[in-house]
Amino acid sequence: MxxxxxxxxxxxxxxxxxxxxxxxxxxxxxxxxxxxxxxxxxxxxxxxxxxxxxxxxxxxxxxLSKYLEANYFYKHGLRFFFEKEGKNTPVSEMSEMGRTWYHAIPAHQxxxxxxxxxxxxxxxxxxxxxxxxxxxxxxxxxxxxxxxxxxxxxxxxxxxxxxxxxxxxxxxxxxxxxDVEKLDAHPVSSAWMRVKNMRDLDELGDSAWRERVRFTNRSLSTNHFMYRGYWVWMIPLDAQTVSIGVVWHHEKSQVSIKNQKELEAFLLSHTWGKELFGHDYQIVDFGALKNMARxxxxxxxxxxxxxxxxxxxxxxxxxxxxxxxxxxxxxxxxxxxxxxxEGDQQQVARKVAGYDVYAHWWFNNFLFHITGNYHGNYDLHKVLFRALLMDYFGIVMPAGVGEYWKNFSNLDSESLEKLKTIFHDDLRSGGAAYAHKIKDELAEFLDKTGDSLSNNIGNFHDVEIPGVYMKNSMNRGIGLDDNAIKEMRFSIEMESIIAASKVVAEHKKTKLSENDIAVIEEKYKMGEINNLEDAIKAARLDREIEFF
Structure with missing residues (x-):
């Protein structure tokens, strides 16, 4: 001792x-x-x-910049695959969402x-x-x-x-x-393993399927296979090894995995799993966590x-x-x-209080995004994922790199309490919350079609974020203030309602014109659109669509 x-x-x-x-x-x-x-x-x-x-x-x-570049793969973005409930779709026929371009800001696996x-x-x-x-x-x-x-x-x-x-x-x-609270609102568990000698995702499919991702590589992406109540990740670790695992929601799925054999059998119950595992795979290890969210x-x-x-x-x-x-x-x-x-105890106390408020806002913001994404629906994900990217690159990332959180150290206790209330209300109303509201309205429409997962097969969506929504991150948060955040939240709302309107139009075998989009934008700015049904009426698609 x-x-x-x-x-x-x-x-x-x-x-x-x-x-x-x-x-x-x-x-x-x-x-x-x-x-x-x-x-x-x-x-x-x-x-x-x-x-x-x-x-x-x-x-x-x-x-560590040189260390990262010398040792790990450059990440080719987040990529999502969807299919119907049967789990019998080859990966090249699943609907896919991912980018075809390299990102200006690096990330690694x-x-x-x-x-x-x-x-x-x-x-x-x-x-x-x-x-x-x-x-x-x-x-x-x-x-x-x-x-x-x-x-x-x-x-x-x-x-x-x-x-x-x-x-x-x-x-x-x-x-x-x-003082740790388990999040009953998001009861999830996970099981995972590392596997060697799986087949390369980019070697599957025909030439058109392989070429449509242009300059990116599926096998270097963080791949997600999305279902109702659960999702599977696949991440490359080195030239021979991938990490593959499943996360399941206790209340939205029947999945329950206790050991390596059960995980292996579960993954192989999907057609894409059989394709990717092939005949020469070797399982390296296994891990699991129950009730993770806290x-x-x-x-x-x-x-x-x-x-x-x-x-x-x-x-x-x-x-x-x-x-x-x-x-x-x-x-x-x-x-x-x-x-x-430096000995400034008063400022230490202010920073402790302010940063704690900021950290909990950050956590609750991501929690809100994640809890609404266990739907397994390609159309809904198009709306939500764009909103998430705009929120992340427009607000969360620039706030981090630009040290926006330092502003919270200038607030007294009364101001921080008011800010907590504002954050609470904002997380449940505008910005990304509005996108989730529109997603729920779109889900109701899709349910009425009789086949809400019809677009989960055979579609491809190139996830592109216009430069105007990336500027806060590209500027490293310089100029990020309350007005810039409000502007971005407004853009998230408007983009979400337009994206959802496009989905409705597609399901009715029509297409929004540039004029339709302009009308929706103008009416939303004027406060005349409060929900997806209002947007459909503004674009005069209600002539063809019985909405709710």
Whole structure:
């Protein structure tokens, strides 16, 4: 047994913890940082598909741009496949949604076991101590200026000024503070495995199918196979290995997978699964998580303890939000610690309170997007996914890279309480929430057609976001203010209602003219359109359509 005094103890040494340790050391070189990791060897876990904001973080804050380019695949976007309920459609006949162009802002597919192992070595080179095979038995929070105590299972004691929980869903702080809420509104579980020697997705289909994605590559995308109540991911890790797994909603599907054999059989029950697994596949390992969705009540504390990554909250692997979540949390934690070192305790308190409000808004915003996407419907996804991309690239990402969250440190407690109310209302009304409302109205229309999944076969949608909606991200959040956010939210609403109107027209074997679209835009701006039925009437499609 021993006792050490350090500046920062980070409990958990996988991606969130190791990145935070590196972030802090590069930002404040004098800090003495110890990372305590319970695993002797890192394994394969959820979180291989990175979002663009993580590349910005890894490149600018962590000095890892060359490392990423040298070791991991460039991600060719998110790609979605749809079919009907029979699960008997060849992949080349499934409806597909994905981009045909390279993105201006990079992102990568990460082999997590490799990344986590490499980060330990890279961090050691700059003076960060990572202790492997060390479990934390309990923590004591220091009162006032007293140091915290972190006690390991073998009796070693670490005393520190700042303490961070990056230990994942098994969260050490959750056991201490009992303040983690499981999200009953989104009851999901997941099972996954790594598989070698699967067939290459781009080798299937005929030449026209292979060529329609132009300069992109399906096998380098984060692929999603979407169904009612569940979805399957497939992510490339290296030239021979893919990560493949399923996430299921307990109330919307009958899926329940307990072991590797059940997962293998489930995937092979789909025609595309038989095609991609082929005859030479080799399963490397298996993992699973039950009831994943949860969030911590407190993420940043004035008592100098913080949470990051899955220890702070987790929703669902859908849309790969985990890397963006840890990016913003780590940047905010680093900023709070820097302010604490500078001795401005009043500003530390403001940042803790403000950043906590921002973090919970961020989490609830993504939660809202994800919970509405277990419909397995190609037409509905066209409407929702565009809204998600506009929200992410127009608001969430530029707010992160532009450090919009720093504005929250200037607000007093009364203003923050008002902001919470505004956020609560906004998440349930305008912007992306409006897109979900339109999606629900479109779903009602499609149900009346008698075959709501008719377009799940044989269609292709090129996901393209006009430059005007990318400008906030391309400008790294410069100029992002309340007005810019309101403008983007309005654009999300208008684009969603136009996209849904186009779907209605397609199902009635007609097409919106440019004039129809202009009329919908004008009437929406004037407040004369409040729902999808109003838009259909504005375009005079109601002459042919019995809507509701």
């Amino acid at each position: 021993s006792e050490q005094v350090v500046d920062v103890v980070i409990i958990g040494g996988s991606m969130a913890g190791s990145c935070l340790a590196r972030n802090l050391k590069l930002k404040i070189p004098k800090l003495k940082i110890t990372v305590l990791e319970k695993k002797k060897n890192f394994d394969h876990g959820i979180g291989e598909s990175m979002l663009e904001v993580f590349w910005d973080y890894a490149s600018r804050d962590l000095g 990460i082999n997590r076991a490799q990344f986590d192992e490499d980060m330990v070595k890279l961090n050691e080179q700059i003076g960060i101590d990572t202790e492997r095979g060390v479990s934390v038995s309990h923590i004591d929070v220091g009162e006032g200026e007293e140091l915290h105590r972190v006690v390991t299972a073998n009796g070693d004691v670490y005393r520190c000024r700042w303490m961070v929980d990056a230990s994942g869903l098994s969260s050490v702080f959750a056991q201490k503070f009992r 969030v911590s009540k407190t993420i940043f504390s004035t008592q100098r303890w913080f949470r990051t990554g899955m220890a702070a909250g987790f929703i669902d692997p859908l849309f790969s939000s985990g890397s963006a979540w840890l990016t913003d949390l780590n940047r905010m934690i680093s900023d709070i610690i820097q302010t604490d070192i």
